Amino acid sequence: MPATLLTDASRRLEKAAQYAPISDDATERLKFPKASLKVAIPVRMDDGSLRVFEGYRVRYDDTRGPTKGGIRFHPNVSLDEVQSLAFWMTFKCAAVNLPFGGAKGGITLNPKDLSKLELERLSRGYIDAIAPFIGPDLDIPAPDMYTNSMVMGWMMDQYSIIKGVRSHAVITGKPVSMGGSLGRDTATGIGAFFVINSMMEKLGKRPETLTVAIQGFGNAGSVVAQHLFEAGYKVIAVSDSKGGIYNKNGLSIPDVRQFKQTYQKMKDVYCKDTVCNVTNHNTITNEEILSLDVDILIPAALENQITVANAHNVRANYIFEVANGPVTADADKILEAQGVALFPDILVNAGGVMVSHFEWVQNRSGLYWKLDKVNKKLQSRIIEEATTIWQVARRKDVSFRTAAYIHALSRIGEALNDRGTRDYYTY
Known part of the structure; x- marks a missing residue:
């Protein structure tokens, strides 16, 4: 995929900056992601073969709090796409006044080609690779395209194993039984x-x-x-x-x-x-x-x-x-x-x-809300x-x-x- 998505996304920032009362320093800072990580994820497939998948995690800006953004499994995932999505998440969180910055992650693959056991090994392997890059007060992933609550549950569990403590708040979009909302x-x-x-x-x-x-x-x-x-x-x-x-x-x-x-x-x-x-x-x-x-x-x-x-x-x-x-x-x-x-x-x-x-x-x-309260607060x-x-x-x-x-x-x-x-x- 051509490296143009982030440039295209940034054009919205330049236009808005003409109206927003911010400094040139702030505008310059927001042109670039704070940190980008590319990882290789080796996975033992069901037939015994080994495949290595490319994964990414980008923390775009954490000025307003720990970064927040989903993880997608898709054939078109690239560093440029993930950076662009992290850019959008930065502004999305600010637009709706959440105490978060923006992040995004992904793995390049067609998830339909993998069995459920292979997807679990891939999900846990991804967390093994990015664990130092995320955390409840640093960067909080969530589901995105072709990931779901079960995948988030695997990822939260793997992070907890690595850290040696149960860490529900590191991932959102989990099954309700595992601390999801x-x-x-x-x-x-x-x-x-x-x-x-x-x-x-x-x-x-x-x-x-x-x-x-x-x-x-x-x-x-x-x-x-x-x-x-x-x-x-x-x-x-x-x-x-x-x-x-x-x-x-x-x-x-x-x-x-x-x-x-x-x-x-x-x-x-x-x-x-x-x-x-x-x-x-x-x-x-x-x-x-x-x-x-x-x-x-x-x-x-x-x-x-x-x-x-x-x-x-x-x-x-x-x-x-x-x-x-x-x-x-x-x-x-x-x-x-x-x-x-x-x-x-x-x-x-x-x-x-x-x-x-x-x-x-x-x-x-440690206090959990009923569905009606969640939807009313959202509305x-x-x-x-x-x-x-x-x-x-x-x-x-x-x-x-x-x-x-x-x-x-x-x-x-x-x-x-x-x-x-x-x-x-x-x-």
């Missing part, structure tokens, strides 16, 4: 729903009048789809990596979720057994779903899905980024010129890291930050993305400035 597995999707619904209310839009298309029907995409459906929005198209389905009259999202879980392919949802009789549908590709004539488009898959090559084809009025970095900086300009209102990832998908913070707090205190905090970003956008007449970065950068810049800048030392 209720609501963590659905937090990204639910948080995104809270943001979408609150922004539509501010715009005077009623759910029953709005159509939605969602690219990416994994954990986050399927959860936000379910909540939008229950709230009265008309979800007319969803897709996953193997294709999608479309019905202009709306899809039955509970049925889609059920059959997706059963058959693992979106294209099978309405062509297996009795569900074929639920509704008519058309198949659709991941590329086609981005150009549907809908009110709300939700990219919830991978980064760089909307670029200069296809941004002109977008016909949605509103985009809510549930994936990390699905729209490039150059595409932002095109969409803005077309009048598309884009709500950025560092706000929209921040529900996951918010509830990860709740989990970390519960681990540190209150993410809507509060969304409202503030809305106000910044209106007051400074900038896009919602720029407003989110201004909001985050102001918080990070204040913390950096309080450590001393050139103005302090030359006074």
Whole structure:
């Protein structure tokens, strides 16, 4: 993968810095990750052979607290991608006022090629390699693409073995039985729903009048789809990596979720057994779903899905980024010129890291919360930050993305400035 993702991500920082009252020292510091680690992970495979996998962990900035960010297993994982995601996490945590900096990690592989035993050995081997680089007060990993609570449980257990003490707070997104928080597995999707619904209310839009298309029907995409459906929005198209389905009259999202879980392919949802009789549908590709004539488009898959090559084809009025970095900086300009209102990832998908913070707090205190309390705290905090970003956008007449970065950068810049800048030392 070309080393351009971090450069592209940094362009958002430069634009926001024109509006945020921070020093040149702070802006310069945020152009570079604090620490990057690349490791080799030898794994004994089930057939007795040895494979070595490449892994990464990046701590981008810890000005506001220990770094926080997920671990992904994916064939496209690279140092550039992980640095970019760590950059976004830095601003995401600041945008929603969490006492964390940003980090990210990953291993380059297709996890579907490994058995469960091989995945466990890989997960534990990764922690063996990065254990000095992480910790409850240093860097706290979490699940990301193709990792889950079981993987996080293995990793927390391995770290605890290495340190010789039980350390629940080193990893979030764990199984509830191993110190995980209720609501963590659905937090990204639910948080995104809270943001979408609150922004539509501010715009005077009623759910029953709005159509939605969602690219990416994994954990986050399927959860936000379910909540939008229950709230009265008309979800007319969803897709996953193997294709999608479309019905202009709306899809039955509970049925889609059920059959997706059963058959693992979106294209099978309405062509297996009795569900074929639920509704008519058309198949659709991941590329086609981005150009549907809908009110709300939700990219919830991978980064760089909307670029200069296809941004002109977008016909949605509103985009809510549930994936990390699905729209490039150059595409932002095109969409803005077309009048598309884009709500950025560092706000929209921040529900996951918010509830990860709740989990970390519960681990540190030993007091665990009921699901209703978790969701109420998530709703209150993410809507509060969304409202503030809305106000910044209106007051400074900038896009919602720029407003989110201004909001985050102001918080990070204040913390950096309080450590001393050139103005302090030359006074």
